[in-house]
Amino acid sequence: AQSVAQPEDQVNVAEGNPLTVKCTYSVSGNPYLFWYVQYPNRGLQFLLKYITGDNLVKGSYGFEAEFNKSQTSFHLKKPSALVSDSALYFCAVRDMKYSGAGSYQLTFGKGTKLSVIP
Amino acid sequence: GAGVSQSPSNKVTEKGKDVELRCDPISGHTALYWYRQSLGQGLEFLIYFQGNSAPDKSGLPSDRFSAERTGGSVSTLTIQRTQQEDSAVYLCASSLDGSSLAGYEQYFGPGTRLTVT
Numbered sequence: 001a002q003s004v005a006q007p008e009d010q011v012n013v014a015e016g017n018p019l020t021v022k023c024t025y026s027v028s029g030n031p032y033l034f035w036y037v038q039y040p041n042r043g044l045q046f047l048l049k050y051i052t053g054d055n056l057v058k059g060s061y062g063f064e065a066e067f068n069k070s071q072t073s074f075h076l077k078k079p080s081a082l083v084s085d086s087a088l089y090f091c092a093v094r095d096m097k098y099s100g101a102g103s104y105q106l107t108f109g110k111g112t113k114l115s116v117i118p
Numbered sequence: 119g120a121g122v123s124q125s126p127s128n129k130v131t132e133k134g135k136d137v138e139l140r141c142d143p144i145s146g147h148t149a150l151y152w153y154r155q156s157l158g159q160g161l162e163f164l165i166y167f168q169g170n171s172a173p174d175k176s177g178l179p180s181d182r183f184s185a186e187r188t189g190g191s192v193s194t195l196t197i198q199r200t201q202q203e204d205s206a207v208y209l210c211a212s213s214l215d216g217s218s219l220a221g222y223e224q225y226f227g228p229g230t231r232l233t234v235t
Contacts, residue, residue, distance in 0.1 A: 032222070034223075034224075036226070041228075042228055043122070043209060043226035043227050043228040043229055044161075044209065044211075044226040045226070046223060046224070046225065049223060090160065090161065092161075094222070105151070105163035105166060105174065105176075105177065106151075106161075106163070106224060107163070108153075108160045108161040109160055110159065110160035111160055
């Protein structure tokens, strides 16, 4: 079974400081990893994904994420936080090992609320 | 271009009533997914469609939940005899192709907030 953990319910960071939102995963095969962002009363917006290749993935709005296979982590990062980055962030994984029923779904973490303080 | 749309945006219903939630995916996307988002619980997968067939219904929580997709486009999620625990935001997503990695990226609609009183 695949699973995702976001160990922090909330992250507070001052505007202009670097931010990190943590994510760890568990799969049997190779992971297909995503980050999504959700603004209040909005659906989820895709930020970035990792399939294979370079461990550092760059995405929308200046975000990037680093895939670390040995630590089974996929932390989201941004060098300089903006107040407008304040939102709910979700990490998600799909296990590429399996096919058939149950294999097409993305498994999401419970989300991390990011607050950027002016 | 147009994104995923869902209707209604909000639905309040009495316990025991049936409700229908609609999802209109991005044009050309063959894969469609329904998720449920409860407060503090993250997203819970419900069902996946590839075209009009549903190869993965593993997330439907009970037989009160059903979904269909017609014409490879619009999907309807039906909840019969609603219960208070059904209150949540129901999110729909679509992707170009659910079975290929290149086409797997999911795009989400704004959701339907269901409140069962």
